[in-house]
Amino acid sequence: MQSLARTPVLLVALDFDGTLAPLVDVPSEARMGGRARAAIDQLAALPDTHVALVSGRMLADLRLVSETPPDSRILLAGSHGAQLHVPAGHEVAHDAPPSADIATLSADLADQLSILENVWVERKPYGFVVHTRLADERGATRAHAIVDGFARERLQGWRRRGGHDVVEYSERPEGKDGAIRALRDAVGATAVLFAGDDETDEDALRALQPGDLGVRVGSGVTAATMRVENATEMAELLSRLAELRTRNLSS
Ligand SMILES: [Mg+2]
Numbered sequence: 001m002q003s004l005a006r007t008p009v010l011l012v013a014l015d016f017d018g019t020l021a022p023l024v025d026v027p028s029e030a031r032m033g034g035r036a037r038a039a040i041d042q043l044a045a046l047p048d049t050h051v052a053l054v055s056g057r058m059l060a061d062l063r064l065v066s067e068t069p070p071d072s073r074i075l076l077a078g079s080h081g082a083q084l085h086v087p088a089g090h091e092v093a094h095d096a097p098p099s100a101d102i103a104t105l106s107a108d109l110a111d112q113l114s115i116l117e118n119v120w121v122e123r124k125p126y127g128f129v130v131h132t133r134l135a136d137e138r139g140a141t142r143a144h145a146i147v148d149g150f151a152r153e154r155l156q157g158w159r160r161r162g163g164h165d166v167v168e169y170s171e172r173p174e175g176k177d178g179a180i181r182a183l184r185d186a187v188g189a190t191a192v193l194f195a196g197d198d199e200t201d202e203d204a205l206r207a208l209q210p211g212d213l214g215v216r217v218g219s220g221v222t223a224a225t226m227r228v229e230n231a232t233e234m235a236e237l238l239s240r241l242a243e244l245r246t247r248n249l250s251s
Contacts, residue, residue, distance in 0.1 A: 001213070001240065001241060001244065002244065003191070003211065004191055004193055004213050004241065004245075005241060005244035005245040005247075005248050006245075006248050007189075007190045007191035007211070008048060008190045009048045009049075009050075009187060009188050009189050009190045009191075010043075010048065010049045010050065010189065010190070010191055010192075010193070010245065011050045011051075011052060011183060011184055011187055011189035011191070011192045011193070012040070012043055012049070012050070012051045012052070012192075012193045012238070012241070013051075013052040013053075013054050013077075013179075013180055013183060013192060013193065013194045013195075013204070014040070014051070014052070014053055014054065014194070014195050014196075014234075014238075015053075015054055015055060015176075015195060015196035015197060015198065015201050015217075016030070016032075016053050016054075016055040016057065016062060016065065016066055017030055017055065017057070017197075017198075018164065018196075018197035018198060018217060018218065018231065019195050019196055019197050019201075019217045019231060019234055020032040020036045020040070020053070020066075020231060020234065020235070021033075021036075021065070021066075021231060022230070022231045022232075023164060025133055025134060027057075027065075027122075027131070028061075028064075028065065030065050031065060031067070032066065032231075032235075033231065033232070033235055035232075035235035035236070035239060036231065036234065036235035036238060037067075038239070039235055039238035039239040039241075039242045040074065040238060042239075042242040042246070043238065043241065043242045043245070044072075044073045044074050045073070046242075046245055046246060046249060047249060048249075049245060050073075050075060050183075050187040050189065051073070051074050051075065052074065052075035052076065052077060052183050053066050053068070053074060053075070053076050053077070054077040054080075054081065054176050054179050054180070054183070054194075054196075054204065055076075055077070055078060055080075056079065056080050056129075056161070056163070056168065056200055057078055057079075058078050058079055058083065058124050058125050059076060059078030059079065059083040059085060060078075061078070062076055062078045063076060063085075070085075071087075072087070073087055075087065075183060075186070075187075077176075077179040077182075077183065079124060079125055079126060079170070079172070079174070080161070080170070080172075080174055080175055080176055080179065080200060080203075081174045081175065081176055081178045081179025081180075081182065082125070082126055082170070082172045082174040083125065084179070084182060084183075084186075086183070086186050086187075098125060098126050098127075098171060098172075099171060100127075100171050102123060102124075102125075102126070102127065102128065103123070105128070105154065105155070106121050106123045106128045108150075108154075109121055109128065109130070109146075109147065109150050112146050112150060113130065113143060113146055113147075116135065116139050116142060116143055116146075117135065117139060118132075118134035118135040118136075118139060119131065119132050119135050119139060119140075119143045124168070124170065126170045126171050126172040127155075127158065127168065127169045127170035127171055127172070128168070128169060129166050129167070129168040130143055130144075130147050130166065130167050130168075131165065131166055132144070132165050132166070132167075133164075133165035133166075140165070143167075144167055147167050147169070148160075148167075151169055155169050155171075157171075158170060158171050159171075159172070159173050159175075161199065161200050162199055163198045163199055163200060164197075164198055175200065175203035175204070176194075176196070176200055176201060176203045176204035177203040177204050177206065177207035179204065180192060180194060180204045180207055180208075181207065190211075191211045191212055191213075192208060192209075192212040192213075193212065193213045193214075193215065193241070194208060194212070194213075194214055194215070195214075195215035195216075195217060195224075195228075195234060195237075196215075196216065196217065197216070197217035197218045197220075198220075199220075201216075202221075202222060202223055205222060205223040205224045206223045208223075213225065213226060214226065215227070215228060215234070215237065216228075217229075217230065217231065217233075217234050218230060
């Protein structure tokens with residue numbers, strides 16, 4: 001932590017749901033707590049210090065729930081990195097339109113899933129996510145079987161991602177590892193902190209380099225070298241980092 005706080009150019013890259021914001025039943029209601037907000041705003045305001053939110057959510061949705069206005073200094077990577085927003089002065093990656101007919105595919109899948117209760121399909125720019133958070137275990141298992149069967153038939157070559165009560169299919173292969181690489185290059189970071197709570201975050205955690213710090217939030221097998229219990233502890237860690245770096249930069 002001390003060496004991170006001292007690195008010449010620091011990138012603090014954070015997953016959103018379950019890492020900064022506690023997990024909630026209604027995804028659109030997820031918000032980060034006051035302590036996390038204060039810590040990332042403090043970090044983002046420091047010189048040679050960049051904060052990025054790296055999420056599976058689509059960019060516009062991530063902007064909304066993270067309450068990050070377009071002119072903010074905070075960088076955003078949506079759709080696991082397939083959509084990047086970096087403030088002026090950094091290189092911007094453009095996103096291409098999807099090649100598949102996502103609307104028709106999600107409608108057909110939603111139709112197949114309509115026999116199940118509390119299961120819903122969320123359309124994404126390059127695919128869709130099936131949510132089973134509110135379904136019982138039997139319903140969730142059946143939903144996953146239906147989605148995977150649908151994928152075998154109609155989504156050849158798409159990337160599957162599992163997560164907390166979700167299964168996602170995307171025609172784009174980008175993972176959070178690629179997002180971290182792009183962000184590290186865009187800001188010229190000399191060290192990176194990445195924190196996440198889910199399977200898709202492990203792509204990024206595995207891609208970290210010597211001198212970086214990986215943090216896993218909650219339980220699960222991980223490539224991270226540090227673990228915190230939940231979003232509250234994560235906010236505390238970020239506050240400590242912000243304090244340390246503020247002190248180092250002013251001394
Ligand atoms: Mg998460």
